[in-house]
Amino acid sequence: MSRLTDANIKLAKEIIGRYPRARSAIIPLLHLAQEQHGHITNAAIAHIGELVGATSAEVLGTCTFYEMFKMEPVGKYLVNICGTMSCALLGSDELMHRAEHTLGIKAGSTTADGLFTLEHAECQAACTEAPCLQVNYRHRYRVTPDQLDALIVDLRAGNLDGEIPPHGTVARVRQHIPAGRAVGAVAPEDATDPPVWLSTGPSINAKTPK
Amino acid sequence: MTLSDTATESAAESPADDAPPPDPNAVSVTLNGTTIIARKGELVIAAAERHGEYIPRFCYHDRMNPVGMCRMCLVEVDSGRGPQITVSCMVTVAPDMKIDTESATVKRMQEGVLELLLANHPLDCPVCDKGGECPLQDQTLAYGPGESRFVEEKRHYEKPVPISDLVFLDRERCILCDRCTRFADEVAGDAMIQFTSRGNNTQIATFPNEPFSSYFSGNTVQICPVGALTAQPYRFKARPWDLEQTESTCTTCAVGCRTVVQSSRNELLRYQGVDSDPVNWGWLCDRGRFNFEAINSDSRLAEPLVRTADGLVPTSWNAALSAAATLITDALAAGGAERIGVLGGARGTNEDAFAWARLAHDVIGSPNVYAQLGDGLPAGVLGLNRATIDDVASATTIVLLAPDLKEELPVLYLRVRDAVQNKRSKVIEFTPKPGGLTGQAWRSFGYEPGTQVGTVQQALADPVIAAQLAKGTVAIVAGRANLAETTAATVQALQALLAALPDAKVLPAFRRGNVVGALQLGMRPRPGGLDSRSTLMAAADGKIECLILVGCDPLADFPDTDLARRALAGARRIVAVDTFLTESSKHAHVVLAAAAYGEKSGTTTNLEGRVTTVSQQVTPHGTSRPDWMIATALSKLLGSDLGFTSVGEVTSAAARTVATYAGITTEALAQSPDGIVAEVPAGIDPINAVSSAVGRNSYDFRLVASRKLYDQAVGTAMSPSLAHLAVAATAHVHPLDIERAGVHVGSDVKLSSPKGSIIIRVEADETVVRGTVWVPFNQAGANVGELIDCTAVVTDLRIENL
Ligand code: SF4
Numbered sequence A: 001m002s003r004l005t006d007a008n009i010k011l012a013k014e015i016i017g018r019y020p021r022a023r024s025a026i027i028p029l030l031h032l033a034q035e036q037h038g039h040i041t042n043a044a045i046a047h048i049g050e051l052v053g054a055t056s057a058e059v060l061g062t063c064t065f066y067e068m069f070k071m072e073p074v075g076k077y078l079v080n081i082c083g084t085m086s087c088a089l090l091g092s093d094e095l096m097h098r099a100e101h102t103l104g105i106k107a108g109s110t111t112a113d114g115l116f117t118l119e120h121a122e123c124q125a126a127c128t129e130a131p132c133l134q135v136n137y138r139h140r141y142r143v144t145p146d147q148l149d150a151l152i153v154d155l156r157a158g159n160l161d162g163e164i165p166p167h168g169t170v171a172r173v174r175q176h177i178p179a180g181r182a183v184g185a186v187a188p189e190d191a192t193d194p195p196v197w198l199s200t201g202p203s204i205n206a207k208t209p210k
Numbered sequence B: 001m002t003l004s005d006t007a008t009e010s011a012a013e014s015p016a017d018d019a020p021p022p023d024p025n026a027v028s029v030t031l032n033g034t035t036i037i038a039r040k041g042e043l044v045i046a047a048a049e050r051h052g053e054y055i056p057r058f059c060y061h062d063r064m065n066p067v068g069m070c071r072m073c074l075v076e077v078d079s080g081r082g083p084q085i086t087v088s089c090m091v092t093v094a095p096d097m098k099i100d101t102e103s104a105t106v107k108r109m110q111e112g113v114l115e116l117l118l119a120n121h122p123l124d125c126p127v128c129d130k131g132g133e134c135p136l137q138d139q140t141l142a143y144g145p146g147e148s149r150f151v152e153e154k155r156h157y158e159k160p161v162p163i164s165d166l167v168f169l170d171r172e173r174c175i176l177c178d179r180c181t182r183f184a185d186e187v188a189g190d191a192m193i194q195f196t197s198r199g200n201n202t203q204i205a206t207f208p209n210e211p212f213s214s215y216f217s218g219n220t221v222q223i224c225p226v227g228a229l230t231a232q233p234y235r236f237k238a239r240p241w242d243l244e245q246t247e248s249t250c251t252t253c254a255v256g257c258r259t260v261v262q263s264s265r266n267e268l269l270r271y272q273g274v275d276s277d278p279v280n281w282g283w284l285c286d287r288g289r290f291n292f293e294a295i296n297s298d299s300r301l302a303e304p305l306v307r308t309a310d311g312l313v314p315t316s317w318n319a320a321l322s323a324a325a326t327l328i329t330d331a332l333a334a335g336g337a338e339r340i341g342v343l344g345g346a347r348g349t350n351e352d353a354f355a356w357a358r359l360a361h362d363v364i365g366s367p368n369v370y371a372q373l374g375d376g377l378p379a380g381v382l383g384l385n386r387a388t389i390d391d392v393a394s395a396t397t398i399v400l401l402a403p404d405l406k407e408e409l410p411v412l413y414l415r416v417r418d419a420v421q422n423k424r425s426k427v428i429e430f431t432p433k434p435g436g437l438t439g440q441a442w443r444s445f446g447y448e449p450g451t452q453v454g455t456v457q458q459a460l461a462d463p464v465i466a467a468q469l470a471k472g473t474v475a476i477v478a479g480r481a482n483l484a485e486t487t488a489a490t491v492q493a494l495q496a497l498l499a500a501l502p503d504a505k506v507l508p509a510f511r512r513g514n515v516v517g518a519l520q521l522g523m524r525p526r527p528g529g530l531d532s533r534s535t536l537m538a539a540a541d542g543k544i545e546c547l548i549l550v551g552c553d554p555l556a557d558f559p560d561t562d563l564a565r566r567a568l569a570g571a572r573r574i575v576a577v578d579t580f581l582t583e584s585s586k587h588a589h590v591v592l593a594a595a596a597y598g599e600k601s602g603t604t605t606n607l608e609g610r611v612t613t614v615s616q617q618v619t620p621h622g623t624s625r626p627d628w629m630i631a632t633a634l635s636k637l638l639g640s641d642l643g644f645t646s647v648g649e650v651t652s653a654a655a656r657t658v659a660t661y662a663g664i665t666t667e668a669l670a671q672s673p674d675g676i677v678a679e680v681p682a683g684i685d686p687i688n689a690v691s692s693a694v695g696r697n698s699y700d701f702r703l704v705a706s707r708k709l710y711d712q713a714v715g716t717a718m719s720p721s722l723a724h725l726a727v728a729a730t731a732h733v734h735p736l737d738i739e740r741a742g743v744h745v746g747s748d749v750k751l752s753s754p755k756g757s758i759i760i761r762v763e764a765d766e767t768v769v770r771g772t773v774w775v776p777f778n779q780a781g782a783n784v785g786e787l788i789d790c791t792a793v794v795t796d797l798r799i800e801n802l
């Protein structure tokens, strides 16, 4: 059963309520589904389509556009090793070889225990700290092959559980927008009242759009 | 007088300060050195095309929003800051803009774009259906570099993959122009094909197990600028240069979409949509697009049949016609013309209908003639202030008192949907079975049969709705939404609407291809004559000496199957004119083989009254003949020659004698490619009806029966590509009612009405109005017609476990 859980449906409805158009919530809901299951299943895609009033194909199109949405099972830890210019010059190849050796898998695959998925990545915007990698999108800078081994040991031992949540977790503190402050399901062109954030905001915003 | 003459003259006659103010919508721009007047907001690519400069393109389509996907339309535009490379399909004209579509830079860009588009293109033109009519081929020839620098291996995909029962996708050929996906989303509202992935992996895909099962899928094949999408019925059937073609009008339903009919070696192979601005905008529904297969069917009647001791046997035309004439003469002798009934005529051309109306009324003298088969509203609706399709699609408020347009008049559905999507109109829907437009409606009232009039009156009394109706123009689309409820209810609801909205125009949602033409040209009862229901009732009582069925199959078409059956058994003599031997024509004593669509020319009238031409493209099957010829031959044998020797003579005779069609001649039609709207007919009986609401026993359910696009109609059933798209009949019940009825989803149950009972599978369906059961009409499996009593106001039924 990989549709959204009841708790997540509730959350999904709250998220949908923040947008004037329900389908604007597709990306946040895909994150929610990935968080629930570690990756995004077809059933979750169909479920999101039902929730926002889009076809499954539309949700699939959005989902597959983004690298960070995984449609196949991913390990608890997704290790992305940057292979772009700066990192390549400073030894990302060695890093990748070591990772493949230590984990016993090729880039693009997942360990049998379901703990690690290893991937090549493009520039992670930390070129000054090359070579670098990410574990579940949390950076590790200027990594040597030995530090990589140590990192893997730590992750296996659960020493980093406080710092690195399982793959799919977007944030550990959930944002809640009280219903009164949410835009709600009125499209801008159909709105008769000024947007909520303007009507209750400071006077600088008093100029209401027509 | 030339244009410049007019200009000088008016300048000389009127003082300068009387000169008309400059047109606020005119924008003057320079196109390749010449000043042209474009329209405000017009795209550069469109303005250039209107002024004779065709800018090459793949993704731009003038009936869809521009997306700038393909970059083929690059031109140089100078808006005062020097020439800049610009995508001409995404930029609107601005005053004094200088557009250059043929500079050296533009040429280089075009070569570059084509070289890149071809980098991954398989170039399998010799085995590609599009080869010979392919924009990619043509534009590469006209604007391409001539050779490619790419030596790398091309991208490979499995090919072709079915994306629906009708359409195949070859991803290697796809140039990602977004036309098919935009059509599916913007026009059809069936966004079941999408771009997936990104960059070099971008491809068109459906969601697993959710095929692109749109009623309009064939349009994507037509607008795909390469051979990436191909349609099952045409794949590998012909090369474009072997096709011969003629422009015509689809007569499958009454929308009357303009088409091109294409054939090779005297066999129909393909229909393509033609962009008629007031009607179909280039679109066709799949039923209309692909049902040419039925015309090519081997089961067609190839020659006339006559009943002998051995049943119906083939015979010569001479023998068949004189047999038919004898049946009619005998009937006249036995009971007079009042005992002869003529039903049908809605499936042919105007000429067919006119000749048959003349034969029936003037030669035979029967007043009992009707083209409506008890499944539509009375002809009187045609006498109301008629709306055109454009009137509907531009009305401030569209009131739907009609069957599901998506199922019955598909391209009209597209036009109404477009009006809503582009915020021109708001839709108020009254329906016994929410359907295709319910999601588009501003207000939708699902009513239980028997409460239609009350529902409409209540809505009219609602101040919010009254305010919306008062905002601007109102167009009412009126038709028969439920075959299990009397038409009187809908007529009365329509009267209530018109009483409140005297200026509203009405578009008759009549369904059969040329039903409006047939009714307007005389296929309707003369004073004292019987309509189709009364004719069938008289036949069932043994009071019809001869029943003539002109392309009409009461067993399939008439809602009350039992009555149709008794009528066919009770009629003393039956003459049928048909393209196939149907369940009804099997009862005939003489069957005259009729030529089908594409095998005869003439004109047709769509639901708004628009008369357009239909053209012959292939020779009639076997020895079959057009209906008008049959009518002419019969009239001769009956001693009174109608005098028609060519179809053109019938067209002129109709233009001369039927006021509504005055001036609608072959010559006039040749000048008006979009057709001519026939005036609203005078002398059609005004509509008038009173229906009384009846209470429903709380154990009962009320029946709603209506048609789906694909049913057992011969055009669909005899087209192999379409036949399997018809669903088996099931009883749709609201999930909350399923429990109340004590039955199980998916199980067979017995539905019984006072009229009869059927065994049918139950399905849960949230769109069904509580307290009602919806059953699709004329589907395989169970015949809902067995439950319907055409004299009853509504049909109540019990659901029982077996
Ligand atoms: S399949 Fe055809 S219409 Fe669709 S994106 Fe590809 S090339 Fe364009």
Ligand code: SF4
Binding pocket: B250, B251, B252, B253, B254, B255, B256, B257, B280, B283, B284, B285, B286, B287, B288, B289, B409, B410, B411, B412
């Ligand atoms: S909508 Fe009607 S007229 Fe148009 S293509 Fe379909 S069947 Fe033919």
Ligand code: FES
Binding pocket: A082, A083, A084, A085, A086, A087, A088, A122, A123, A124, A125, A126, A127, A130, A132
């Ligand atoms: S190159 Fe590795 S982070 Fe930029």
Ligand code: FES
Binding pocket: B056, B057, B058, B059, B060, B067, B068, B069, B070, B071, B072, B073, B074, B087, B088, B089, B090
């Ligand atoms: S036609 Fe303009 S970008 Fe495709």
